[in-house]
Amino acid sequence: MKSLKNQFLISMPSMTESNFAHTVTYICEHDEEGAMGLIINRPTDIPLDEIFSQLEIDDDTRAHGKDPIYSGGPVQTDRGFILHPGGKKWDSTIRIAGNINLTTSRDILAAIARNEGPDDCLVALGYAGWSPGQLEQELANNLWILAPANEDIIFNTPCEKRLDAAMAQLGISIEQLSPYSGHA
Numbered sequence: 001m002k003s004l005k006n007q008f009l010i011s012m013p014s015m016t017e018s019n020f021a022h023t024v025t026y027i028c029e030h031d032e033e034g035a036m037g038l039i040i041n042r043p044t045d046i047p048l049d050e051i052f053s054q055l056e057i058d059d060d061t062r063a064h065g066k067d068p069i070y071s072g073g074p075v076q077t078d079r080g081f082i083l084h085p086g087g088k089k090w091d092s093t094i095r096i097a098g099n100i101n102l103t104t105s106r107d108i109l110a111a112i113a114r115n116e117g118p119d120d121c122l123v124a125l126g127y128a129g130w131s132p133g134q135l136e137q138e139l140a141n142n143l144w145i146l147a148p149a150n151e152d153i154i155f156n157t158p159c160e161k162r163l164d165a166a167m168a169q170l171g172i173s174i175e176q177l178s179p180y181s182g183h184a
Contacts, residue, residue: 004030004135006097008147008166009037013174015143019074022174024166025128026083026149028102035130038081038102040122040154041162043068048123051080052113055106063115068159072124080125082108083154084118100151120155145170 009025011018025037049065052058072081082103086095091105111117130138138144145167153165167174 004035004146006100006149008149008153009135010145010147010163010166010174012143012145020128022163024153024162025073026100026154028083028096028127030135032132034132035135037128038072038083038122038124039070039128040083040124041159042071043159044071044125046125048112051109051123055109057106057110057113064112064117064121067121067123070122070124070159072126073128075127075129077126079127080104080109080123081127082112082121082123084108084121085151085155087118097149098151100149100154122154 004027007027009027011020011023011025015021020039022041023039024041025039027035027037029036046069047065048067048069051069052065071077084101084103086099086101088111090103090108090111093101093103093105093108095101108117108121109123112121112123135144139146147166147169150166150169153162157165163174
């Protein structure tokens with residue numbers, strides 16, 4: 001089994017009735033135990049300021065306070081995940097690949113509130129998860145398209161353009177795909 005870690009998982013147009021309709025998911029982990037990823041193009045109406053307030057984290061600078069929290073997926077929607085470039089290590093940081101890290105600890109949120117955290121970050125509540133073999137079966141059923149992950153798309157591309165940007169890496173647009181799939 002080839003790991004899909006550090007790949008974009010793009011939902012096919014046929015996934016209109018699911019939690020993943022029109023999404024780009026960044027795969028953070030994929031091994032024999034299953035897969036875990038974060039949806040990177042589904043912002044919520046919740047600003048980061050609200051999380052700071054709920055966690056009683058002082059936010060004097062307001063540098064990132066208006067940034068949206070993302071819906072990272074339908075699993076454990078009360079748990080926070082922060083994607084960010086490398087640099088300083090936080091209490092619960094794992095390096096995913098290249099310069100992309102995932103942190104789940106409060107200390108990074110406090111640093112972000114003080115404008116001492118990473119300049120680029122994506123804060124998500126919840127994650128997308130797949131049991132062993134489930135993602136592979138969904139790929140075989142043509143529910144997803146794989147594309148290389150790209151740090152610029154995660155951190156610098158406006159969220160409403162991330163799907164198109166991920167598809168553009170493959171030389172196609174989502175409009176070119178049929179909502180129906182099959183096997184010859």
